[in-house]
Structures are given as C-alpha cells and as structure tokens.
Amino acid sequence: MPGYFAKNEQHRRLVLKALLWITLSGGLFFSVVNLLHDNWLLAALEIAYAAVSLYLLTIIERTRDLQLLTAVYLLPFFSIMMVALGQTHTTFAVFAWIQSIPIICYMLLGLRLGMYGSILFVGIGLFVFSRRFSSESLLQNVEIIANLGLASLAVMIFAHIYERSRILNERRLTEQATTDALTGLPNRLKLTEVFERERAHALRSGTPLALVFLDIDHFKQINDRFGHEVGDRALTHFATVLAQRLRFNDLFCRLGGEEFAVLLPGSTAGQARDIADSLRARLAAEPLRVDGDALSMTLSAGVSSFRVDGQSLDELMLAADRRTYAAKRAGRNRVISREDLGETSPAPG
Numbered sequence: 001m002p003g004y005f006a007k008n009e010q011h012r013r014l015v016l017k018a019l020l021w022i023t024l025s026g027g028l029f030f031s032v033v034n035l036l037h038d039n040w041l042l043a044a045l046e047i048a049y050a051a052v053s054l055y056l057l058t059i060i061e062r063t064r065d066l067q068l069l070t071a072v073y074l075l076p077f078f079s080i081m082m083v084a085l086g087q088t089h090t091t092f093a094v095f096a097w098i099q100s101i102p103i104i105c106y107m108l109l110g111l112r113l114g115m116y117g118s119i120l121f122v123g124i125g126l127f128v129f130s131r132r133f134s135s136e137s138l139l140q141n142v143e144i145i146a147n148l149g150l151a152s153l154a155v156m157i158f159a160h161i162y163e164r165s166r167i168l169n170e171r172r173l174t175e176q177a178t179t180d181a182l183t184g185l186p187n188r189l190k191l192t193e194v195f196e197r198e199r200a201h202a203l204r205s206g207t208p209l210a211l212v213f214l215d216i217d218h219f220k221q222i223n224d225r226f227g228h229e230v231g232d233r234a235l236t237h238f239a240t241v242l243a244q245r246l247r248f249n250d251l252f253c254r255l256g257g258e259e260f261a262v263l264l265p266g267s268t269a270g271q272a273r274d275i276a277d278s279l280r281a282r283l284a285a286e287p288l289r290v291d292g293d294a295l296s297m298t299l300s301a302g303v304s305s306f307r308v309d310g311q312s313l314d315e316l317m318l319a320a321d322r323r324t325y326a327a328k329r330a331g332r333n334r335v336i337s338r339e340d341l342g343e344t345s346p347a348p349g
C-alpha cells in the first residue's frame, strides 16, 4: 500500500532515525567489547553496521523509498542479532534484543510486514537461543524457552494491538479532517488531494478533467426567512439531491458556506456543462419541504477545464468562480462556461 506508507512516512522516518542512532552508538560500544573478547567476526560486523547506520543517517531525510531503505536496513540488523546470539562468547543477555524485534517491526513496517518480520526473526531467535543455551535438565530448558517465548509473544501482541489502533485512529482523524461535518461531503482539503491525483492521471493519459463551481442562489434569504436550522437543512438537502445525480468517480464537495464544487474526471468542458445543467434542473425540480410547504432552491454554476483554463486547482477554481459570478449577474439559476462568455481558447502548447 504505497499511499498508506507515504502518509506514515514522517512518523516512521523519526523511528528509523532513533534506531539508527541507537545502532550507531551500540555498534561502536559492542565492537569494543567484542574486540576485548577477541571476537573479531562480531566486532567487524558491528563496526560495519555502525558505518552503514552513519551513512543512512546522512541520506534518510532525502530518501524517497523509505520502506525499501527500512527493509534493507532491518534484514542485516536482525541477522547480526542472530549471529551474536549464536556466538559462544556472547551471554544470555543478548536475548533482550530479541524482545525489541516486534516493536521495531511494527513501528517501521506496519501491520502485515511487521507481523511477518516479528514471527520470522523472533522464531529464529528462539531457535538459535534454545540450541545455544540448552542445559542438561529438559524441564529447565522447557521452562526457559516457555518464558522467553511467552514474553516475546506478549510483546508481539501488544505491538500488534497498538499499531492496529494507531492505524484506525489515524484513518478516523483523516476522515474527519477531509469531511464537511454538516453535509457529510468531502471538503476543500479532500478536493486538493484528489485533484492532484486526477491531474497526474489526466497528464499521463491525455484525458480531460473539468471543475464545476456551484453556488446556491439567495441562500441568505433562506436563513433570514426560516432561520439558521432550516438553512442547514437546505444545505443538506442540496447535497443529497445533487449527489444522487453524480457518478462514483466524480468528487462532489462543499467548499464552505453555500459554495460547492464538483471535480469531473474524464469530462470535457462541454460534458461538464451538461452535467452542471442537469444538476441545476434536478435541484429546481426537488424543493425542500418546510412545514408542509415547498421551498424551491436554485443554483448558479461556472465551469472550467484542465489545460484550457490552467493546470493548477487554483487556476481552475478562479476561472469557475469568475463564471459563477457571471451567472449570478446574468440573473442566477444558470450555468456559464468559457464559450458562453465568448472567451477564446488559448493556442495549443
């Protein structure tokens, strides 16, 4: 899930940075200890790994593929742990590092990869450990492995639960931040995000992309006449009626107040104009019921299209907003596009 990983990048970059500092200083310290024990293999591995950590610290801020960097880093990191565990000079205490594997895996690799990484390396760690530190008494061996195995399992379960609830909370917050609380429609922030994706697609595939700006006519009068609560109901009614007409791929959002927008991937300016006009007709045909009376609503809209009016969301919004204003001045309850104002298209290129 590259998109999901990108969202978590900053949080993971920080965790990886902390781990790099720990392995840099730990690597240097333990290489000296291992040299004093004449354990040249482990000392050489630790010095090499400290050097790798130092190098990664210099490139971590500018690396694009953090997930790849993390995987490339963790694989030898855990492998060195296993080698250390298997060495005759090392002590029982090395197992303490095995306990950190699930936390590191879940924090840096996410739920699925975190789980696979934890099971694999904790499993190997337990196996190497049981071969290395087995005693004469079978009961004692079983007791030690059961203790370490259960402790590792507990850390893994806690790390899994923690990462899962972190992901769910993050999704909930993202959802809240990109949704309009009154209508339940996506908001301007979501439009910016989706526009960037659709813009990239339109550039790659050469397909059209259009934007429609929608503004409810004389909305202030509804508030003034019926009160703010009916005004809110009118906004929700507007959102419901228009959403029914749109396709799954279209992004219908509330920009704020009584202003809305629809992003139409794959639609030309002409098609967007027809869609906007059918939205206008549908709204006019479906009044809001207020105490048994029908409250008619109309809208004014402006259409802009990618490439013709510009390449950025700001340029498309500006053009569509200008045409909506023209629709208001021309008497409201209408849709205005570039052609309606007699604006000429810019020369290609």
Ligand SMILES: Nc1nc2c(ncn2[C@@H]2O[C@H](COP(=O)(O)OP(=O)(O)OP(=O)(O)O)[C@@H](O)[C@H]2O)c(=O)[nH]1
Pocket (backbone or CB within 6 Å): 182, 215, 216, 217, 218, 219, 220, 221, 223, 227, 228, 229, 230, 231, 232, 235, 256, 257, 258, 328, 332
């Ligand atoms: N009930 C309600 N009113 C809102 C909300 N947000 C903005 N408004 C009101 O929307 C009204 C917008 O008024 P104007 O900008 O004058 O626009 P208008 O009355 O629709 O006039 P035209 O756009 O020129 O047709 C203001 O009275 C705002 O207070 C909201 O969330 N709920």
